[in-house]
Amino acid sequence: MSPKADAAGSLPSGAPFGVWERTLAFRYLRARRKNGGVALIALISYVAVTLAVAALIIIMSVMNGFRSEIVSRMVGFNGHVYVQGPATNALNRDALIARIRAVPGVVQVAPVIQAQALVMGPGQVTGAIVRGMTAADLRATPIIADHIKDGSLKGFGEGEDGGDLVLIGSGMAERLSAHSGDAVTVVSPNGAATAFGSTPRRKVYTIGGVFNVGLTQYDSAFIYMPLDQAQLMFGRGDSVDLIEVNLDNPDRIDELKPAIKVAAGPGAILSDWRDENHAFFNALQVERVAMRIILMIVVAIAMLNIISGLIMLVKNKGRDIAILRTMGASRGAVMRIFIMVGAAIGLSGAATGLTFGTLFCVYIDPIQTVVEKITGVAVFSPETYFLPRLPARVEPVEVVMVVVWCILMSLVAAIMPAWQASRLDPVEALRYE
Numbered sequence: 394m395s396p397k398a399d400a401a402g403s404l405p406s407g408a409p410f411g412v413w414e415r416t417l418a419f420r421y422l423r424a425r426r427k428n429g430g431v432a433l434i435a436l437i438s439y440v441a442v443t444l445a446v447a448a449l450i451i452i453m454s455v456m457n458g459f460r461s462e463i464v465s466r467m468v469g470f471n472g473h474v475y476v477q478g479p480a481t482n483a484l485n486r487d488a489l490i491a492r493i494r495a496v497p498g499v500v501q502v503a504p505v506i507q508a509q510a511l512v513m514g515p516g517q518v519t520g521a522i523v524r525g526m527t528a529a530d531l532r533a534t535p536i537i538a539d540h541i542k543d544g545s546l547k548g549f550g551e552g553e554d555g556g557d558l559v560l561i562g563s564g565m566a567e568r569l570s571a572h573s574g575d576a577v578t579v580v581s582p583n584g585a586a587t588a589f590g591s592t593p594r595r596k597v598y599t600i601g602g603v604f605n606v607g608l609t610q611y612d613s614a615f616i617y618m619p620l621d622q623a624q625l626m627f628g629r630g631d632s633v634d635l636i637e638v639n640l641d642n643p644d645r646i647d648e649l650k651p652a653i654k655v656a657a658g659p660g661a662i663l664s665d666w667r668d669e670n671h672a673f674f675n676a677l678q679v680e681r682v683a684m685r686i687i688l689m690i691v692v693a694i695a696m697l698n699i700i701s702g703l704i705m706l707v708k709n710k711g712r713d714i715a716i717l718r719t720m721g722a723s724r725g726a727v728m729r730i731f732i733m734v735g736a737a738i739g740l741s742g743a744a745t746g747l748t749f750g751t752l753f754c755v756y757i758d759p760i761q762t763v764v765e766k767i768t769g770v771a772v773f774s775p776e777t778y779f780l781p782r783l784p785a786r787v788e789p790v791e792v793v794m795v796v797v798w799c800i801l802m803s804l805v806a807a808i809m810p811a812w813q814a815s816r817l818d819p820v821e822a823l824r825y826e
Contacts, residue, residue: 414733418733421730438702441695442692442698442739442803443745447746449692449795452688454788455784457787457791458786460674462784466611474637474650475664477662479660480661486504498648503534504635505637506618506623506624506627507634508523509521510580512580514577517569521614521615522616523618525624527619528551529550537604543602543603544601546560549602550620554625555619557596557598559600560616561600563605572600578597578598579618579626581593581628594627596626598618604617643666646666650665692799695742696799700807703731707810714819728814735806736803739799743795743796747792754787
């Protein structure tokens with residue numbers, strides 16, 4: 394049961410974690426119960442660690458993917474910085490736009506009208522948010538221009554006062570039972586003032602295209618209209634509601650916002666995409682941190698199986714430990730042997746869980762499709778989560794954190810049984826043998 398001794402009957406000398414220590418640890422790990430081993434318990438511990446690590450990687454990757462997709466679509470759809478206030482009036486607007494566009498890092502500056510309206514289509518009536526933009530600015534917005542699934546931007550903004558073509562989201566088109574080329578009626582509550590109060594303004598428009606940005610809350614609510622037409626429809630005159638500023642990198646907001654503030658002038662009021670969605674992203678961050686802590690605790694609980702397995706192994710191998718001690722093995726050597734047994738279970742489980750979790754994230758789309766076909770239930774409802782598919786993004790930093798956590802927990806779990814093995818008295822262990 395013990396490694397071969399040298400000619401003098403003592404154990405071979407060597408550095409800590411040497412060949413004979415590793416060999417003995419491996420033999421103990423694979424020994425069956427009839428030979429005093431704990432192979433079944435080791436297998437259970439291995440499976441528990443594998444499932445816990447895989448769950449941690451999968452859930453954190455899905456949350457990372459969800460946040461990444463939501464942020465990219467929200468930021469691409471709404472712009473990065475918003476300029477409002479008296480500085481945006483018609484007399485100063487062109488000069489203001491030129492100054493902001495000259496700021497290094499700014500890639501697009503667009504005047505925007507945004508108002509609520511009622512939309513009537515061939516099959517239904519729904520509320521909408523109408524966004525007025527120039528044709529040039531709309532074509533320079535990739536999340537709209539590159540995601541038109543029905544129709545096109547051809548003719549948008551052309552004609553008297555910008556023409557009568559509009560773009561609507563795919564969710565709204567489905568709700569209205571409308572397609573490219575159909576007519577829709579837009580009703581604005583901000584109509585002309587009369588002796589009996591304000592009367593709604595209404596006009597029939599033609600759908601030039603249907604866009605799909607991948608966020609249900611936008612695809613179901615927004616209509617794009619030429620800026621001149623929106624000013625007429627909502628009684629804005631020559632003014633606009635805000636000026637959207639897009640940066641080359643939305644994470645540079647803190648760096649570029651002061652320069653944009655200076656370029657906009659003293660009358661400008663600035664906000665950014667973080668302010669517009671502050672509560673939503675705070676909730677995502679809190680949920681992400683809480684979920685990570687919970688799953689790391691689950692991994693730690695799975696590692697506790699290693700303790701029970703090693704305690705049984707120490708009890709079964711009491712005679713071997715006593716013989717090793719009498720042959721010259723130090724307490725440190727005995728302790729290292731059992732630490733290696735526990736660490737091997739934890740590391741092998743972590744490696745398998747890492748592989749399984751990563752493969753699950755890579756093939757998450759076909760897995761979702763298969764599960765939905767088998768159960769007949771939508772795993773990831775677009776109406777609830779805003780996205781059409783379940784996203785997953787594996788972050789290398791988080792993977793490293795998971796591996797380090799597993800190594801640490803496996804070592805912690807192995808220390809107590811290993812310490813008990815090293816403190817075993819050879820005389821007491823051999824007395825009844």
